[in-house]
Amino acid sequence: MQNQMDINQNTNPVASTNGTTQQSPDMQVKVQNELLNQDLFKSLKLDSLTEEKKESLKQKMVDTIQGRIFAHIMDRLTKEDQEQFKKLLDTGDNKQTTDFIDSKVNIQDIVIQEVLLYKTEMIDNAQKIEEMIQSK
């Protein structure tokens, strides 16, 4: 199972002059890919849940990520663009709305960022919860 530790071992951080660790862009992309390719349920050690339960949680995760993506997209728009976007939504013209939004933001970037952040966040939290339980 590829988990948090795997990522850490593969990152090969480079010490910077100020004492913090940084990675080359290539290495960062590698980390991203590894993270994106992880099965989150396995990483969270939730793979023993029933399928029904997993599906329910997955739906919540998707809702969360989608919600963040939408918020992110909206945040990237100026006030004027937001208003324009709202007007287009009201017209129901999906093509025009799609063209408009595509001209303003790179949705793929945002999606990847949000998926990445969510997965990282959850893995990190799960690790802390595990540590807590083990330390008791």
Next chain:
Amino acid sequence: MSTETVGYQPSVDDQFTEDKKTYKKFTINQPNSLNNKTPEDAVKAAENIINPPEKTKTSEPKFGDAVALSAKDADKLRKDAGITTDSEKTETTAIDKKLPDKLQDIQRNIKALEKALELLLKEEGILPKDEDALIQMKTEKEAKLKEGIELNEGEISPETRKKEEIINQISIRALNPQNGQNRLENDKRVKFTREDVNYILYETEGNETQKGEKLKTYLINSLEQTIKLNNEAKYGKGTFAKVKKFFNEGYGGAAAKTILGGTMLSSAIGSGLGIFAPGIAAMGAKLAAEGVTQAVQELTQGNKRKELLQKGKIELQQKINQKIKELNSNPELANNEKYTQAMLEWIESEYAQEVTNLVDQDVEALRDMENIKSKISTVGSIASMLLIGFPADFDADKITHFVNIAKGVWYQGGSTIARSIVMNPMNTFGIVANLASVGIGTSLGYIFGRGMEGDEKKFKLGIDTEKYQKTDETREKTRTRAEEIAEVGTTIPKTEPTTPDIDTTPPTTDTNTPTTEEKTEQAETPSLSAPELAITKYKQNSPEAIIEDYQDPSVPIEQKNLALTQLIAKHPDKIDLSGNDPADIRKQIDNTLALAPLMQNPENQKQLKEMAEQAKENVDEVLGVPGVWISQQEIKQLFSNWVKVGNNEYKMQNDGKWRVKNAGVQGIPGVFASQETINKEFGNWVSINGKEYKVDKSGKWRVREVSRQQAQAKQEEVRQATPETTQKKEMNLINNYYNKTKEQERAQTLRAGVEPPGVEKTPEAQSTTAKV
């Protein structure tokens, strides 16, 4: 996936039992203990503190001065606190009106939920073990005295001051300026989530796998609630629903399914499997340039600060070991005294520098984390930063003095060694070998132990139990000596006093160091005159000079007692009594009073008694009367049935364990309450059945009959039966008294960040006061 976004739905895990549902029904939507004080109120008040409307800064800012906020900064504060900024207010008013009435509250609930999770994680030891260090720190009274010296000497570098100012910006957000308390600590909504998680822990006791699963599930649910409600609140329910519908059904037709559709995201949560492969390689560098990848990496790597401190601890340990080897191999240092001297010199120079470097690095790490926080927060993921161990608002006040710890660490480390060497010169090796851990532990203690008091350069009073016991012994000896004097009477020559007369002694110009004359006098005068010398000195000296005496380890304990008594009597505004037991302080004052028979000048005796009397009054006023000890058995009896305290009910089982449940909820056993919870809930005087009860940190309980609240009630009774003119006078007196008390309380809580015991609580804090 449903496209309709609905209002607030508590995240009830469907694995919860019916009991849990019942439990939640009564715990959700508890009245806000902030009594309708909104975050806006808090921020406004914070701004008032930062920029007092009646005061204009005319001098250079001193250490600890809050930083003036520009309108932009104020907006940022509001934004960070999740509050609509002035600039946004106009635009969002229309949207706000569309929101359900309670949505604003719900939005705050979400913030509280996130904070609560962090609280819990910290309590449960998920976050760095800083709390342990705090507990340790609390027992390190001496360190606090040293802190007082540091602050009084004002040796704060401009760089440190600058950092301090930056951190102040963060810290102010967490405090409720109405009472100086952390806005969230008193918030029952935080408690709500904590109860949820406590319930999970309780329910899964002994089943670690299930415990992990449930906690993680709860986390997933909470995050989902968070984003849903945040979006609704931010864009309006209607708008967000439309956006969601469009992206799910209208955006690019089939293309949507490949990029942000539920199915694809669902796959990404699963194996991912290169769904984004075509785009990710090209995007990698761009993301890296934006710092997002770096943020992700650091999140993935865990708590950077924790790692840094661990690394630093190891490095310090290595340096100490190396130094010990070096010293041991130096034949010139065979002599213990020389060895000790060499070690101390090293501690105060190289070691201090090492720790300073470490702290500087940590400060840098904090700043880095702030940058990361900023990046992440731009994409609306508050929870992500709250839950990664980042010192978010909640902890910010506790790191206010972080940048000062370099000195604190080495000072504490050095003083620990010095004390140990004095006590046992041969033990130097062991003590020094432990220095690294002492240093690191203390540094964390400083981070979390130092509240806001330093900002105001207040002297935090710490009654040292060990010293206090010594004082008792000293008092016994003193009394014996006094009795001897009384018995022999004439053996003391009743000639002119050997000490200067209180009215004729010229003011001491150097308040910190005795003059040559004084030194000679002290050296030549019999010990009996020392208290008289001190009382004369303290009458003339500034409070700062008296504080210095109190902190100076070379000052005799009797003189320290005098210093303490004078401070409490005459300069209560300069010291912080909070955190001290009134009984301990009163005893210390009694010790001072025991010096009276040793004074040859009746005038000095009189002044000492007046001083002690005033000091006791001040202690009572600030901390309340001390009460008397009560046995555990009596407490068990008192809590044999559920006792309502605030919004909860408490009960003690036969085995001494505590249970807690929400007030008014019938038919449930409640959940176990930790001793920590009990200490917190009953750490201040709590009214039960007409008496007041309080528990100290060691678990001992006290009870008292009279409280200020009761006294006020009594006065009210009198007022009812008194003619109107007298009533007005009395009410004025009462009002004046309570205004003064509130002022003191406010100052005190601002300094200490804790609720002062035994004083009338502010409305915000009323909800935590028991009413039976």
